[in-house]
């Protein structure tokens with residue numbers, strides 16, 4: 034069989050632990066036999082990040098800017114215990130944080146839906162994609178405890194030194210206070226990433242905040258989204274036959290999401306996105322079935338699985354045990370990247386292959402072959418829990434069947 038040829042390389046970011054094992058197996062079993070895989074390889078494994086003083090992460094992010102599409106394996110974000118375990122020179126920052134800072138992107142997370150693994154919400158038929166604004170608000174706030182009798186003020190010192198003072202609270206008893214911020218530029222680039230992603234995936238988009246209570250702060254988000262939509266996207270949405278962008282209050286959004294059928298993008302402020310993405314992942318079934326893509330406002334894409342490096346399984350693997358680690362979200366990171374590369378380079382065969390590989394994963398699970406954690410959730414009759422290698426083997430055989438059907 035002739036292998037599919039690529040034009041532009043994919044930026045490949047390798048990672049850590051069990052997902053690094055899955056990464057290699059996916060390439061060896063499911064990609065390289067069928068594609069003349071062209072990648073620019075960056076080893077973001079913790080050892081190499083340490084060896085290169087984390088230069089490799091910055092290089093990988095810059096390569097993503099250059100080529101436009103990347104696939105990333107899950108990576109360890111070191112904490113004190115990891116510094117000890119890997120004898121690190123220092124506690125390197127989260128690679129995802131570094132990449133996001135360079136690409137200035139928004140993260141979209143979407144579940145992979147499978148018949149026989151029912152979401153906890155029976156009305157949900159299609160995926161709900163969460164877009165989280167990953168800048169500012171309480172994540173870069175300053176906060177303090179306050180003693181009784183204190184007065185807390187918000188002081189804004191202008192360019193020319195003039196001060197604006199707002200009383201936050203005159204405290205009778207002890208308490209706490211917080212100051213947080215966001216920037217127009219960051220909100221605008223979040224809005225553009227959301228509108229671009231809605232166009233590129235042809236899905237409606239909702240945004241929600243608490244503008245009735247926060248008449249300046251949250252209202253600014255609402256206004257910026259609306260201005261950008263009206264000025265830059267309304268016509269494009271019309272031309273694509275997409276529903277108009279929809280704003281509603283966050284409480285109303287939560288109620289509508291639960292009653293909906295799914296099939297839309299839900300743009301959230303930073304904290305809402307943090308909380309709601311965990312709610313959605315659980316309600317749709319399994320963290321191991323959640324995909325994630327970072328989209329920058331100038332149109333670069335970085336695909337990954339939403340889960341981490343599955344450390345406990347890795348230690349079992351090192352002991353020589355067969356693990357029941359689910360590779361599907363990692364495979365979907367690859368198919369997401371390959372399909373986008375195919376679209377950008379006009380290689381239909383590549384898009385086609387990506388679709389077939391995704392279908393092979395879904396078909397395998399729907400036929401009852403799945404990893405242990407999925408089997409625990411599934412209502413499929415005669416289901417069988419298999420280990421990682423067995424699952425990959427079944428996926429490969431379903432992939433080949435669909436390729437031979439042509």
Ligand code: NAP
Nearest residue numbers: 107108109110321339340341342343344345357358359360
């Ligand atoms: P995790 O790797 O997502 O694993 C949490 C638990 O979820 C696992 O112990 C496992 O449960 C289950 N799980 C997750 N993915 C699975 C899969 N594919 N198949 C089967 N079960 C799966 O999160 P963590 O343990 O909090 O973090 C481990 C490391 O990953 C950390 O060093 C963290 O820094 C890193 N991390 C990286 C990313 C990223 O690169 N995007 C994201 C999150 C975390 P059982 O053990 O019960 O089977």
Ligand code: MG
Nearest residue numbers: 307308310311
């Ligand atoms: Mg969270």
